[in-house]
Amino acid sequence: MRAIRRFFRPSRDWWRDVRNRKLADPDFQRSAANFALTRPFARRSSRRLFDLVAGFVYSQALTAAVELELFTVLSRGPRTLPEVAVAAGLTQDACERLLRALQSIDLVEIDDSGEETTYALAALGAALVANPGATAMIRHHKDLYQDLSDPVALLRGRHSETRLAKLWPYAAEAKGQPPADANVAAYTDLMAASQDLVADEILSAYDLSWAKRMLDLGGGDGRFLRKVAAAHPDIELHLFDLPPVAAIARERIGDTRFGRRIIVHEGDFFTDLYPDRFDLISLVRIIHDHEDAEAVRLLTRARDALTPGGVVVVAEPMAGSADSAAVADAYFGFYLMAMGRGRPRRPSEIAGLMNAAGLQRVHRIPTALPIATSIMIGEIPRRNVRFT
Ligand SMILES: CC(C)=CCC/C(C)=C/CC/C(C)=C/C=C/C(C)=C/C=C/C=C(C)/C=C/C=C(C)/C=C/C=C(C)/C=C/CC(C)(C)O
Numbered sequence: 001m002r003a004i005r006r007f008f009r010p011s012r013d014w015w016r017d018v019r020n021r022k023l024a025d026p027d028f029q030r031s032a033a034n035f036a037l038t039r040p041f042a043r044r045s046s047r048r049l050f051d052l053v054a055g056f057v058y059s060q061a062l063t064a065a066v067e068l069e070l071f072t073v074l075s076r077g078p079r080t081l082p083e084v085a086v087a088a089g090l091t092q093d094a095c096e097r098l099l100r101a102l103q104s105i106d107l108v109e110i111d112d113s114g115e116e117t118t119y120a121l122a123a124l125g126a127a128l129v130a131n132p133g134a135t136a137m138i139r140h141h142k143d144l145y146q147d148l149s150d151p152v153a154l155l156r157g158r159h160s161e162t163r164l165a166k167l168w169p170y171a172a173e174a175k176g177q178p179p180a181d182a183n184v185a186a187y188t189d190l191m192a193a194s195q196d197l198v199a200d201e202i203l204s205a206y207d208l209s210w211a212k213r214m215l216d217l218g219g220g221d222g223r224f225l226r227k228v229a230a231a232h233p234d235i236e237l238h239l240f241d242l243p244p245v246a247a248i249a250r251e252r253i254g255d256t257r258f259g260r261r262i263i264v265h266e267g268d269f270f271t272d273l274y275p276d277r278f279d280l281i282s283l284v285r286i287i288h289d290h291e292d293a294e295a296v297r298l299l300t301r302a303r304d305a306l307t308p309g310g311v312v313v314v315a316e317p318m319a320g321s322a323d324s325a326a327v328a329d330a331y332f333g334f335y336l337m338a339m340g341r342g343r344p345r346r347p348s349e350i351a352g353l354m355n356a357a358g359l360q361r362v363h364r365i366p367t368a369l370p371i372a373t374s375i376m377i378g379e380i381p382r383r384n385v386r387f388t
């Protein structure tokens with residue numbers, strides 16, 4: 001009976017098996033490339049596979065362009081080859097090689113319709129210019145790629161000496177307090193540079209105007225809270241971070257018009273008392289730094305610091321959609337492995353942690369750019385109200 005059912009409705013495994021045997025056959029690949037109906041599929045798959053093979057080289061062309069500030073030069077308008085070469089300090093030959101590489105990956109446009117060939121930003125190049133955070137990350141990737149030069153060694157657990165473990169001392173130390181010689185300003189600057197996209201996404205996806213007192217746990221230099229302050233003049237704002245980071249936050253916030261509105265507290269969010277109770281507590285790019293048990297501990301402490309009816313917001317890149325899977329599972333999965341602690345999670349996994357921490361009505365808030373962040377919300381009931 002099973003065999004008959006399988007004959008009429010083959011299982012997924014059966015289909016996959018047939019497909020994979022075909023695709024792994026060089027003769028089939030050749031004939032698929034030559035046959036008009038299957039050619040588009042063959043071209044697309046071979047291009048996609050080539051991109052996976054060559055991705056590092058594309059990244060290096062991008063890195064060269066960022067380091068030579070080519071995008072800044074071209075953002076002022078189209079330029080000729082000699083002009084770009086002089087600005088970049090390259091020979092014309094080397095500069096043309098780079099510009100052609102950048103054209104092939106949609107960062108630069110080459111216009112040879114006039115008397116002299118000119119070079120301008122293409123669509124992705126223009127989007128990059130508007131994203132200083134992405135540029136900071138490209139520069140930082142020198143360290144990441146160095147650490148990833150032996151990915152198998154990392155997967156086997158040899159990540160104590162990585163550059164990222166040095167950059168993120170709280171991850172390597174696993175006890176919150178960074179060593180005295182740690183350069184916390186370096187990671188705080190990096191986070192601040194990539195914070196705008198995340199903050200804008202949170203503010204446009206989730207209306208927090210109802211809140212009266214908000215605490216941002218692990219709030220870095222306060223860039224997120226400054227944006228909240230600008231958008232919501234009536235919320236009382238508190239930031240909590242490790243002492244050296246809190247010192248940077250105090251200095252940077254103090255220099256702005258929000259000096260009096262954002263109160264900075266220092267301490268270890270795993271062990272120290274939180275300054276008060278709040279109706280909104282945010283954890284932005286925090287949970288993915290921690291293993292499950294620590295994450296539940298932190299979320300439980302956040303829940304305990306809520307006033308009745310209060311809300312915990314978790315915002316960070318999460319897997320779980322076609323757009324965000326590679327960002328979360330491939331990029332952050334390997335990034336955090338090099339850092340030495342933490343893991344990216346799907347929204348359902350974050351929901352599991354939030355539920356384990358006693359938060360209720362846990363749900364996802366859709367965001368426009370999951371590449372920047374996804375958002376999960378959990379609440380505690382108002383007094384005398386039970387959520388079902
Ligand atoms: C062009 C035509 C004809 C049509 C197009 C139509 C159209 C709608 C165009 C859209 C144009 C547009 C609005 C483009 C927008 C582009 C954007 C917003 C691009 C954004 C790119 C952002 C990037 C690449 C961000 C990269 C961020 C990285 C790599 C962040 C890394 C963060 C890390 C490592 C954090 C670490 C924290 C830790 C340690 C894990 O806790």
Ligand SMILES: C[S@@+](CC[C@H](N)C(=O)[O-])C[C@H]1O[C@@H](n2cnc3c(N)ncnc32)[C@H](O)[C@@H]1O
Nearest residue numbers: 170176191218219220241242245268269284285
């Ligand atoms: C990945 S950064 C995120 C910063 C900021 N929320 C953002 O999205 O840009 C993590 C932050 O958590 C802070 N942090 C890490 N461990 C901590 C601890 N045990 N107590 C307090 N803050 C901590 C770090 O100093 C850092 O500012």
